[in-house]
Amino acid sequence: MNVKWWQTTVIYQIYPRSFQDSDADGIGDLKGIIQRLDYLEKLGITAIWLSPVYKSPNDDNGYDISDYQDIMTEFGTMNDMDELIKQADKRKIKIIMDLVVNHTSDEHKWFIESRKSKDNPYRDYYVWRNPVNGDVPNSLKSIFSGSAWEFDDETGEYYLHLFSKKQPDLNWENEKVRREVWDMMNFWLEKGVGGFRMDVIDLIGKLPDEEITGNGPKIHDYIQEMNRETFGKYDVLTVGETWGATPEIAKLYSDPKRNELSMVFQFEHISLDQQPGKEKWDYKPLEVNELKQVLSKWQTALGNEGWNSLFWNNHDLPRIVSRWGNDTTYRVESAKMFAILLHLMKGTPYIYQGEEIGMTNYLVKDISEVEDIESVNMYNERLANGYQKEDIIASINFKGRDNARTPIQWDRTENAGFTKGTPWLHVNPNYQEINVETNLDNPDSIFYCYQKLIKLRKDNPIIVWGDYELVTDTPQQVFMYLRHYEDETWAVVANFGEEIETVQIEHLGQSNKIVINNYERSTVNFQKLELQPYEAFAVKLK
Ligand code: TEU
Numbered sequence: 263m264n265v266k267w268w269q270t271t272v273i274y275q276i277y278p279r280s281f282q283d284s285d286a287d288g289i290g291d292l293k294g295i296i297q298r299l300d301y302l303e304k305l306g307i308t309a310i311w312l313s314p315v316y317k318s319p320n321d322d323n324g325y326d327i328s329d330y331q332d333i334m335t336e337f338g339t340m341n342d343m344d345e346l347i348k349q350a351d352k353r354k355i356k357i358i359m360d361l362v363v364n365h366t367s368d369e370h371k372w373f374i375e376s377r378k379s380k381d382n383p384y385r386d387y388y389v390w391r392n393p394v395n396g397d398v399p400n401s402l403k404s405i406f407s408g409s410a411w412e413f414d415d416e417t418g419e420y421y422l423h424l425f426s427k428k429q430p431d432l433n434w435e436n437e438k439v440r441r442e443v444w445d446m447m448n449f450w451l452e453k454g455v456g457g458f459r460m461d462v463i464d465l466i467g468k469l470p471d472e473e474i475t476g477n478g479p480k481i482h483d484y485i486q487e488m489n490r491e492t493f494g495k496y497d498v499l500t501v502g503e504t505w506g507a508t509p510e511i512a513k514l515y516s517d518p519k520r521n522e523l524s525m526v527f528q529f530e531h532i533s534l535d536q537q538p539g540k541e542k543w544d545y546k547p548l549e550v551n552e553l554k555q556v557l558s559k560w561q562t563a564l565g566n567e568g569w570n571s572l573f574w575n576n577h578d579l580p581r582i583v584s585r586w587g588n589d590t591t592y593r594v595e596s597a598k599m600f601a602i603l604l605h606l607m608k609g610t611p612y613i614y615q616g617e618e619i620g621m622t623n624y625l626v627k628d629i630s631e632v633e634d635i636e637s638v639n640m641y642n643e644r645l646a647n648g649y650q651k652e653d654i655i656a657s658i659n660f661k662g663r664d665n666a667r668t669p670i671q672w673d674r675t676e677n678a679g680f681t682k683g684t685p686w687l688h689v690n691p692n693y694q695e696i697n698v699e700t701n702l703d704n705p706d707s708i709f710y711c712y713q714k715l716i717k718l719r720k721d722n723p724i725i726v727w728g729d730y731e732l733v734t735d736t737p738q739q740v741f742m743y744l745r746h747y748e749d750e751t752w753a754v755v756a757n758f759g760e761e762i763e764t765v766q767i768e769h770l771g772q773s774n775k776i777v778i779n780n781y782e783r784s785t786v787n788f789q790k791l792e793l794q795p796y797e798a799f800a801v802k803l804k
Contacts, residue, residue: 267308268457268499268524268610269569270726272716273358274307275614277577278315278337279323280669283681290669290680292333292342296349301698305618305709306716309356309499311459313577315343319369321428322406322635323667325360325461326367330446347454356456358499363443364465365429372442373430380417386436389422389470390414402473407639422470424462426635434466434484447492457499460523464504476506482514485522494521501571501610502526509563516568525569525610531556532579535586543640543657548586550758554732554741561608561730561743570609574600575617580665584623588760592796593620593696598711598780599798603741603756605715606800608730616670618712619701623665624690626655633687637662673699714778724750737763740793744803751803752777753786757793765791775802 282294292315302310314324317332324334333340347357366373375384391399391411399420402410404427411420412427422431432439447458463485467478485502493500500523502515507528515526534552537544560570574582583589587596597620605611626632629641637658644654659665664687671693672679678693690696701709719725728747736742739759745752753770757763770788779799786801 264518266524267497270719271308271610272306272605272719273309273311273499273610273612274302274305275311275313275576275612277313277615277667279313279686280667280680281615282670282672283683283685286681286683287336288681288683288686289336291336292338292346296342296346299349299353299355302355303353304713305613306713306720307613308354309358309456310350311358311501311612312360314360314362319367319428321367321426325362326365326369326426326429327362328367328369329371331449344453351454356499358457358459358501359450359455360461361447361458361463362461363432364462365423365425365431368428368430376430377414377416377421380419386433387439387442388430389433390417390419391422391470392419400471400473402470402475406636407643424465424468424475426639431468431470432466434468435480440484440487444488444491447488451493451496451498455498457493457496457501457524460500460502462505463502463523464506476504477511482520482522485515486520489521489523500524505529509560509568512560513564513567516564519567525571527571527573527576528560531560532574541640542661543644543654545657545660550739550741553758557607558730558732558743561732570607571612572604572607572609573612573614574604575614575666576612577614577666578663579614580661580663581617581621581623583620584665585660586758588796589620589622592760593622594708595780595794595796597708599756599758599796601708601711601715602778602780602798602800603754605712605719606725606745606752606754607743608726608728608745611715611719613712614666616666618709619671619698620696620708621668621671622690622692622696623659624668624688625659626662626664629655629658631688632658632662632664634663634667637664671697673697711778711780718777723747724752728752733767735767736765739763740765749804752800753788753803754798754800755786755791755793756798757796760795762795763793765793767791770803773801773803776800777802 278290281290282298283290284293315337316327317329318324318327318334350357372384372387375382376388398409398411404410406426410424413420423429464476467481468475469478502523504526507526512526515523535545535548537546582600583597641654668690669680669685677685678689701707724745724747728745731744733742740763742755767788772787774785777800781794781797
């Protein structure tokens with residue numbers, strides 16, 4: 263079997279702005295990450311997905327890039343970046359760069375040139391269209407609210423931006439754009455990076471005039487071409503962010519025979535609390551049975567024609583322990599329950615910074631406390647459309663991206679040890695109780711649960727290669743699955759609720775070979791199994 267290193271690893275996502283500040287400017291930086299590499303080595307991860315560190319005016323906190331081959335001033339220098347790659351390598355940790363090539367910043371030299379005149383050599387690096395009846399070219403909307411078209415007085419045309427006005431979309435139909443991107447990717451590959459996370463890569467095949475954005479007709483041509491011209495020559499990880507992916511689409515991106523990507527991030531499971539046909543802000547309670555069906559579908563649908571990513575959190579998502587767990591009475595139990603359930607599935611797990619210590623959402627009272635452009639734009643749009651302020655704030659508190667971006671809580675000192683300056687974003691006041699130091703001092707902490715799960719993956723082929731089987735005859739709130747590998751069978755059980763649940767599956771018998779658990783338990787008897795609130799465990803049945 264041709265085993266790829268990224269099939270057996272666990273990846274840690276760092277949002278640099280909020281990870282560790284080293285120079286007291288209140289913003290995390292590369293030197294701060296280097297200071298914390300020993301902590302990550304102790305956790306056991308072997309790759310870091312680094313959110314963008316390139317030069318940027320930070321309209322979208324680095325996802326608006328003005329120079330792909332230079333480092334954002336607040337984060338440090340290219341020497342610091344080279345040192346991070348070197349120090350990580352010493353600890354056998356790879357650095358996965360965040361590739362944001364659906365769009366650039368409007369302060370990128372290409373766009374500065376492009377907007378100068380209609381006959382500028384860079385004009386077709388972006389998507390420009392004439393007004394239609396004195397108005398926007400069509401009804402395409404920005405994901406950050408409002409029209410996706412911005413009028414530019416200089417040349418009397420509109421340019422396309424599926425995100426903020428300061429993030430003009432690149433025109434991937436222009437081969438010169440594709441070549442510029444390949445050159446930049448090879449620059450980073452030659453530096454020894456371990457691969458790329460590809461930001462909204464499903465959008466680069468867009469056909470704006472047909473109002474097609476995701477999964478356009480040429481998307482796979484572009485990715486196969488990119489594979490040939492850049493990363494296909496290296497043993498690296500490539501993971502595409504593809505919000506609309508179904509298992510069939512995911513196979514097109516990640517089937518090894520197609521020479522495209524290693525895997526994709528699909529978002530079907532993490533969108534289950536969104537009202538159908540509405541926006542992410544219009545939420546509803548999670549139906550655990552739907553989660554069982556969706557995650558089980560992804561566990562079985564790809565077969566050997568693709569590879570799963572596994573995640574609950576990232577820098578765009580609220581923290582799972584607040585979203586679908588209980589971040590007060592059962593914070594530790596529910597945080598461990600999510601970890602055990604996910605990390606014993608088939609695929610590559612991703613841990614988002616702070617998830618491993620059970621960090622929670624941060625509730626705001628007023629829009630003045632909110633930093634994220636997506637939330638602020640939505641607030642203004644919904645206020646103008648008559649929504650009640652308190653309802654909009656409730657949506658931001660439940661689903662806003664700032665929830666994931668509060669500074670990492672390292673210890674009990676001021677600003678949780680994140681900075682000696684004024685933090686760019688509020689520090690969650692619960693850092694006195696929830697911090698890395700407290701976790702490291704407690705052998706029963708969430709940190710050590712994650713550390714054990716990572717080690718289990720390294721030591722037990724059943725986790726990486728075993729078949730998956732959902733167990734259906736369980737109470738609604740109980741998510742249970744089996745893993746089979748050669749003559750081994752493991753059962754993984756998770757109670758998603760605060761009620762005590764009873765599971766009776768006679769034929770599974772009993773076992774005292776408990777692999778990992780979040781409550782005291784010496785044996786499992788499936789003839790009459792009582793689960794505590796948010797109880798989860800894995801047990802060897804044979
Ligand atoms: O996110 C893609 C994206 O669409 C998300 O913004 C998502 O729609 C929303 O945030 C769900 O809460 C990627 C990056 O992960 C995100 O941080 C960037 O803002 C965006 O692309 C533009 O680069």
